[in-house]
Amino acid sequence: MPKAANLREAFAADLGRERDMIPAMAKALIACRCETPLGDTRAMADAVERLVGDVPEIDFERHAGAPHIVNLVMRVRGGRPGRRLIFNGHMDTFPLVDATRWTLDPAGEERDGRLYGLGSSDMKSGLAAILFALRHLARHRETWAGEVVATFAGDEETMGEMGSQFLLDTAPHARGHAMISADAGSPRVLRFGEKGMIWLTLQARGRSSHAAHVHRGDSAIDKLLAVIGELQKLRHFTVNAPAAVTAAIAEAAAISEPLSGAGESDVLQSVTVTIGTIKGGRLRNLVSDAAEATADIRIPIGVTVGEIEALVLGAVAAHEGVECVIERRFEPTWTPPDHEVIELLARNCTKVIGAPPVRNMRVGASDARLYRRAGVPTVVCGLTPYNMGGADEYVDIGELLAVGDIFALTLAVYVALCVEHFSYGSGLGLPYSPGLNHPNSYNWGWREYGNRAEAGDCLNCLKNTNCRSRFC
Numbered sequence: 186m187p188k189a190a191n192l193r194e195a196f197a198a199d200l201g202r203e204r205d206m207i208p209a210m211a212k213a214l215i216a217c218r219c220e221t222p223l224g225d226t227r228a229m230a231d232a233v234e235r236l237v238g239d240v241p242e243i244d245f246e247r248h249a250g251a252p253h254i255v256n257l258v259m260r261v262r263g264g265r266p267g268r269r270l271i272f273n274g275h276m277d278t279f280p281l282v283d284a285t286r287w288t289l290d291p292a293g294e295e296r297d298g299r300l301y302g303l304g305s306s307d308m309k310s311g312l313a314a315i316l317f318a319l320r321h322l323a324r325h326r327e328t329w330a331g332e333v334v335a336t337f338a339g340d341e342e343t344m345g346e347m348g349s350q351f352l353l354d355t356a357p358h359a360r361g362h363a364m365i366s367a368d369a370g371s372p373r374v375l376r377f378g379e380k381g382m383i384w385l386t387l388q389a390r391g392r393s394s395h396a397a398h399v400h401r402g403d404s405a406i407d408k409l410l411a412v413i414g415e416l417q418k419l420r421h422f423t424v425n426a427p428a429a430v431t432a433a434i435a436e437a438a439a440i441s442e443p444l445s446g447a448g449e450s451d452v453l454q455s456v457t458v459t460i461g462t463i464k465g466g467r468l469r470n471l472v473s474d475a476a477e478a479t480a481d482i483r484i485p486i487g488v489t490v491g492e493i494e495a496l497v498l499g500a501v502a503a504h505e506g507v508e509c510v511i512e513r514r515f516e517p518t519w520t521p522p523d524h525e526v527i528e529l530l531a532r533n534c535t536k537v538i539g540a541p542p543v544r545n546m547r548v549g550a551s552d553a554r555l556y557r558r559a560g561v562p563t564v565v566c567g568l569t570p571y572n573m574g575g576a577d578e579y580v581d582i583g584e585l586l587a588v589g590d591i592f593a594l595t596l597a598v599y600v601a602l603c604v605e606h607f608s609y610g611s612g613l614g615l616p617y618s619p620g621l622n623h624p625n626s627y628n629w630g631w632r633e634y635g636n637r638a639e640a641g642d643c644l645n646c647l648k649n650t651n652c653r654s655r656f657c
């Protein structure tokens with residue numbers, strides 16, 4: 186087997202060869218529109234296939250979650266068995282709104298070091314960075330162990346049931362030992378978790394009467410407002426988050442808030458209640474007989490959907506004539522911020538952009554939550570979005586090239602788990618940490634680990650990570 190140092194040098198030396206392809210690949214993906222609704226990914230699947238079709242080492246599979254939602258699994262196998270690292274992204278985008286306000290071509294245009302276009306930041310540039318890393322690894326296939334799989338899904342903008350969730354449920358290689366999502370974000374802020382959510386509709390029924398004769402009526406709007414008032418009190422719900430989460434959010438604030446908006450840290454650590462729509466009544470001088478409101482409740486780490494739901498239903502039950510329908514719910518999810526895959530990504534972000542990234546939660550939901558729910562440690566590291574969801578959406582091309590490098594280097598280290606062929610402190614340029622009580626990809630010494638943890642644990646660990654050794 187090649188020595189780790191040689192591996193790393195080979196990867197790094199070769200990295201520049203296709204780097205200039207990344208903006209062109211992103212542009213090819215932006216040119217292929219895939220707006221929600223309808224979120225038809227068929228043409229995008231063809232466009233992606235054209236970008237990797239010349240690399241025979243990449244196995245290309247289509248998995249249709251619905252006739253118009255084609256999801257992709259691209260798999261590269263190393264020369265030896267080992268762990269599987271997943272890169273995930275979504276192919277669908279927001280719809281093109283404010284078409285007249287775009288000053289550049291929404292179908293893709295480069296100007297002044299920026300790449301403009303609908304979906305450029307969310308997240309076709311991220312997809313291009315993944316494809317670059319995959320192509321790069323494929324060329325060095327024989328030298329590493331394990332598998333690298335890219336899952337490109339549809340249906341993300343509408344919560345992923347027919348996209349990433351469908352792949353997790355049905356595609357044999359869509360799950361792995363860790364996942365990196367390239368969804369919109371920043372290589373300066375690695376996102377290790379996401380808030381949970383409840384979507385609900387409140388319906389109030391009353392009895393109408395003339396406003397001069399309120400004693401004969403029963404106002405649906407008054408009842409609705411009373412329950413809404415109860416829901417708004419949830420904003421003060423006490424949150425007991427694990428210390429690691431609270432500390433990470435506090436540490437991240439100085440970098441994360443300027444990128445994501447002042448107040449982000451508070452929002453990440455509290456229950457938020459948004460009454461999105463409200464309607465009711467027929468006339469100003471008529472007591473209302475019906476009223477309806479919809480709400481979006483976001484739930485931080487340390488609180489469960491069940492706790493909030495019980496309070497919501499309690500408030501509703503206390504007000505006769507009001508009903509509640511819960512349309513959607515999912516729990517908050519997180520991966521420990523010091524997890525191996527996040528450490529590894531952080532080291533390569535530092536190497537490429539010259540400053541260590543912070544680790545934070547993410548306010549919005551992405552398919553990352555589906556992977557965490559499936560038990561796969563997951564981190565989001567994407568491109569900084571500018572004007573996302575509006576006119577002249579763009580990414581910085583310098584950052585796009587950097588994210589391509591970060592992904593390729595991270596993949597390279599993760600899969601270069603040629604056990605026993607590394608020497609500590611050299612090769613990967615990462616320090617040996619004797620305090621660690623578990624093996625990981627940059628501290629990988631089975632003999633040392635065995636001495637500390639006993640052979641039984643060692644073999645279990647090999648089994649859990651699907652690694653083979655001559656002992657099992």
Ligand SMILES: [Zn+2]
Nearest residue numbers: 307308368369
């Ligand atoms: Zn996205």
